[in-house]
Amino acid sequence: xxSAPAAxxxxxxxxxxxxxxxxxxxxxxxxSPASDGPGSESRAPGLIEIAGLDxxxxxxxxxxxxxxxxxxxxxxxxIGPSGCGKSTLLRCLNxxxxxxxxxxxxxxxxxxxxxxxxxxxxxPIELRKxxxxxxxxxxxxxxxxxxxxxxxxxIQGFKNKAEIDSRVEASLRNAxxxxxxxxxxxxxxxxxxxxxxxxxxxxxxxxVEPQVILMDEPCSALDPxxxxxxxxxxxxxxxxxxxxxxxxxxxxxxxxxxxTAFFYLGRLVEYGGTRAxxxxxxxPQTEAYVSGRFG
Amino acid sequence: xxxxYDTELETFRSQLILMGEKAIERVWLAMRSLAxxxxxxxxxxxxxxxxxxRLEVAIDDEAMxxxxxxxxxxxxxxxVIVGMxxxxxxxxxxxxxxGIAKRALRLACEPPPGxxxxxxxxxxAQMAVIGREMLRDALGCLLENENKDTALxxxxxxxxxxxxxxxxxxxxxxxAAANPGNINCAIELMFISKSxxxxxxxxxxxxxxxxxxxxxxxxxHTGEHKKTGGD
Numbered sequence: 001x002x003s004a005p006a007a008x009x010x011x012x013x014x015x016x017x018x019x020x021x022x023x024x025x026x027x028x029x030x031x032s033p034a035s036d037g038p039g040s041e042s043r044a045p046g047l048i049e050i051a052g053l054d055x056x057x058x059x060x061x062x063x064x065x066x067x068x069x070x071x072x073x074x075x076x077x078x079i080g081p082s083g084c085g086k087s088t089l090l091r092c093l094n095x096x097x098x099x100x101x102x103x104x105x106x107x108x109x110x111x112x113x114x115x116x117x118x119x120x121x122x123x124p125i126e127l128r129k130x131x132x133x134x135x136x137x138x139x140x141x142x143x144x145x146x147x148x149x150x151x152x153x154x155i156q157g158f159k160n161k162a163e164i165d166s167r168v169e170a171s172l173r174n175a176x177x178x179x180x181x182x183x184x185x186x187x188x189x190x191x192x193x194x195x196x197x198x199x200x201x202x203x204x205x206x207x208v209e210p211q212v213i214l215m216d217e218p219c220s221a222l223d224p225x226x227x228x229x230x231x232x233x234x235x236x237x238x239x240x241x242x243x244x245x246x247x248x249x250x251x252x253x254x255x256x257x258x259x260t261a262f263f264y265l266g267r268l269v270e271y272g273g274t275r276a277x278x279x280x281x282x283x284p285q286t287e288a289y290v291s292g293r294f295g
Numbered sequence: 296x297x298x299x300y301d302t303e304l305e306t307f308r309s310q311l312i313l314m315g316e317k318a319i320e321r322v323w324l325a326m327r328s329l330a331x332x333x334x335x336x337x338x339x340x341x342x343x344x345x346x347x348x349r350l351e352v353a354i355d356d357e358a359m360x361x362x363x364x365x366x367x368x369x370x371x372x373x374x375v376i377v378g379m380x381x382x383x384x385x386x387x388x389x390x391x392x393x394g395i396a397k398r399a400l401r402l403a404c405e406p407p408p409g410x411x412x413x414x415x416x417x418x419x420a421q422m423a424v425i426g427r428e429m430l431r432d433a434l435g436c437l438l439e440n441e442n443k444d445t446a447l448x449x450x451x452x453x454x455x456x457x458x459x460x461x462x463x464x465x466x467x468x469x470x471a472a473a474n475p476g477n478i479n480c481a482i483e484l485m486f487i488s489k490s491x492x493x494x495x496x497x498x499x500x501x502x503x504x505x506x507x508x509x510x511x512x513x514x515x516h517t518g519e520h521k522k523t524g525g526d
Contacts, residue, residue, distance in 0.1 A: 251366055278368045280511030287369045293296050 047072035047242050048093065048212070053108035055088055055097070062088045064266040066108070070259075075234060075243045077257035077274065079250065081294060084263040086246050090214050093117075093244065094131035095124040112212070129156070132205030136217040138197035140189035140204075145172075145181050148189050148200055149207045156208060167207055175203035176233050195226025202233065206241075213237065215245040219252065231256050250290050254278050262286045300365055304374065307357050308437055311378050311385075314350040315434040318385045319427055321347065321392035322494060326423045329399035329487065330416075337403070340396035347389030354382040373511060377504040381434075384497040384504075388430065391490040391497075398483045405480045412477075415466050415484060422459050422491040425452060429498035436505035443509050449502035450514075456495035463488045 046069030055063035063085045070076050078086035091097045092110060095117065110117050117127055140148050149168045158164050168185070172178040177199045181192070189200055198218060205213055215234070219227040234243055234256045247253050253260055253274065260277040262270045262285075270277065270286040281287045288294045321340055328337035358379045361367060367375055433449045464485055471481035503515050512519075 250368065254368070279372070281369055288296075290368050291371055292298060 046070055047113060048244075049109075049111045049114075050089075050092075051109050051111075053089075053092070053110065054106050055085070055092060055104070056106055057088075057100070057103045062103075062266050063092075066268050068261060068268060068271060070242065070244065072242050073238055073240070074258040075238050075245060075256050077253035077260045078244065078246045078263060079248075079253050079260060080263035080269075080289070082248075083265075085266040086261075086263045087216055089263070090216055090244060090246050093212070093214055094128045094133055096128075096133065098124055129208045130210050131212045131214060132208070132210035133214040133216070134198070134201050134205060134218050136220050138194060138201050138221075140192070140197050140200050142188065142190055144186045145189045145192070145200060146185040149204050152204060152208055171203040171207040172200075174206050174237070175199045176229060176236070177203055193226070195222050195229060198222060198226070198230060199233065202230075202237075206237075210241065212242045212244065215243065217246055217248060220248065227252070250278075250292070262289060264289070303357075303361060303365070304367075304371060307354070307361065307378055308374065310350065310354055310357070311381060312434060312437055314347065314354065314382055314385050315430060317347055317350065318388040318392070319430050321389055322395070322423065322430075323427060325392040325395035325399065326420070328396055329402065330420070332399070332403045334400055334403050337396040337399040341393050341400075344389055344393045347386055351382045351386040355379055370508075373508045377508045380504050381501045384500045388494050388497050391494050394490050395487050398487050402480060402483050405483075406477070409477070411470060411474070412467075412480070412484070415463055415470070418459050418463050418466075419484065419488060419491065422456050422463075422488065422495070425456050425459075426491055426494040426498060429453070429456075429495055430501070433498050433501040433505055436502070436509060443506060446502040446505040446509070450499050453495050453499040456492055460488050460492040 048068075048070035050066050050068040050070075053063055053066040054061060066085075066089060068089075078090060080086050088097065092105065093112075097103055097105075105118060112131070116122075141151065143151065146168055149171050150164050153164050153167055158167070169178060169182075172181060177196060180196060181187075181200075189197065192200060198221075202213070202218075219230050222230065231252065234245065237243060238258075245253075245257065257274045259272065260274045261268055262277065262281075262283075264285055270281055270283045272282075276282075277286060278290055281290060285294075321343060324336060325340045327333065328340060358375045361375055362372075365371075429449045429452055432445050436443075436446050467481040467485050467488075471478045474481075503513075506512055506514050
């Protein structure tokens with residue numbers, strides 16, 4: 001059986017497609033992350049380029065002509081009211097929507113590192129290793145903390161125990177969880193707190209060294225302390241990863257993201273530096289939404 | 296969509312406008328007490344300073360509460376920030392009015408300046424009129440959020456008050472040298488002129504704050520108002 005540890009979805013294990021062949025998806029990233037701060041209007045070349053994207057659930061158009069360029073080593077927040085299409089777009093980026101019957105892209109393209117992720121010959125399992133995902137509800141495997149991370153590595157072909165041990169530790173450290181669990185690595189992961197489970201899921205995604213991490217409301221089920229730890233982690237992780245986060249918390253989007261995209265009724269209404277979106281949005285709909293006046 | 300706390304911001308805005316009206320009124324009364332040598336009116340202006348001070352504290356308190364509990368963004372955040380800064384400027388305008396009233400009391404005990412200073416006193420009145428208009432126009436932006444040109448026009452008028460202040464200082468210096476018996480009067484008038492010049496400066500600050508409120512642009516120390524005309 002083929003699995004998709006980075007995507008953290010049992011369903012995705014059934015979506016074997018053609019091999020990626022020799023398509024190069026992910027050219028080397030810039031040596032150092034752009035760090036001109038949240039809200040900066042300077043633009044690095046887009047790692048992810050979305051052009052004219054239409055997405056349908058059956059005959060219902062969920063995304064309408066989305067054009068978006070997402071920069072490497074930045075945190076990009078997708079915001080908007082429920083049903084606006086932000087999670088659908090997020091799932092398009094690692095082809096999680098392939099798992100939904102009668103749903104799909106009918107127009108437009110998504111390129112990551114210059115390569116079309118929906119092109120024939122692209123293996124979605126390989127794609128999801130590179131585009132990790134963390135969900136609203138933490139979903140660790142009902143196994144030990146150690147196994148939650150080692151499992152994906154073994155699937156990837158790692159056999160040397162010392163190397164697996166080393167990667168498990170590095171992933172847990174990168175997810176800021178090592179100090180809390182290093183003395184109980186073989187305890188069941190389900191015994192961890194909600195916030196620890198969510199960080200374990202992030203560690204699991206990091207173990208296969210993705211380039212992009214998608215987060216779909218990762219803190220909505222967490223208390224303020226656990227939320228603060230995840231936000232701190234996001235801030236650290238952006239030095240090495242490109243992060244896209246869907247959130248309903250305006251304050252979270254303002255705190256953690258460098259750029260913010262506001263969606264409404266399947267359309268991208270406004271996209272810009274987070275500071276500009278929250279200090280002086282150019283679209284009245286954006287201002288109404290971030291001010292809590294929407295509806 | 297209306298939120299249950301929308302009225303809080305409207306009250307905040309109203310308080311700021313009220314404080315502005317009070318400050319303008321006090322400058323005007325102080326100048327009247329000077330012109331009419333009305334010591335009772337001057338004392339009334341001095342006693343009324345507490346009211347302006349209390350409004351400043353109340354506005355600051357409400358701004359802090361609103362930021363803490365309502366987490367404003369965009370225009371609302373700018374309104375709260377501008378409200379705090381403008382209330383500080385208005386409190387200083389109130390202080391200048393008190394200063395003018397105190398000098399009016401002293402001048403009431405001095406011999407009348409005589410016809411030689413008629414022109415200078417007229418200049419003071421002109422500065423007070425301009426300062427009042429500047430304050431009114433700047434605060435008017437709170438009522439008409441879109442009127443960015445009004446704020447820029449206020450900023451340009453500051454030069455006019457500066458020019459009158461310098462002119463007055465020169466004339467009063469000459470007068471004091473020529474009339475040593477009238478030197479106290481000349482010095483008090485110089486200080487009043489300086490107070491009016493500072494009131495125009497505060498009106499300018501408020502106008503710059505209104506540009507930030509309405510356009511999210513910080514034009515302080517940029518000379519930007521000059522780009523759109525004027526001196």
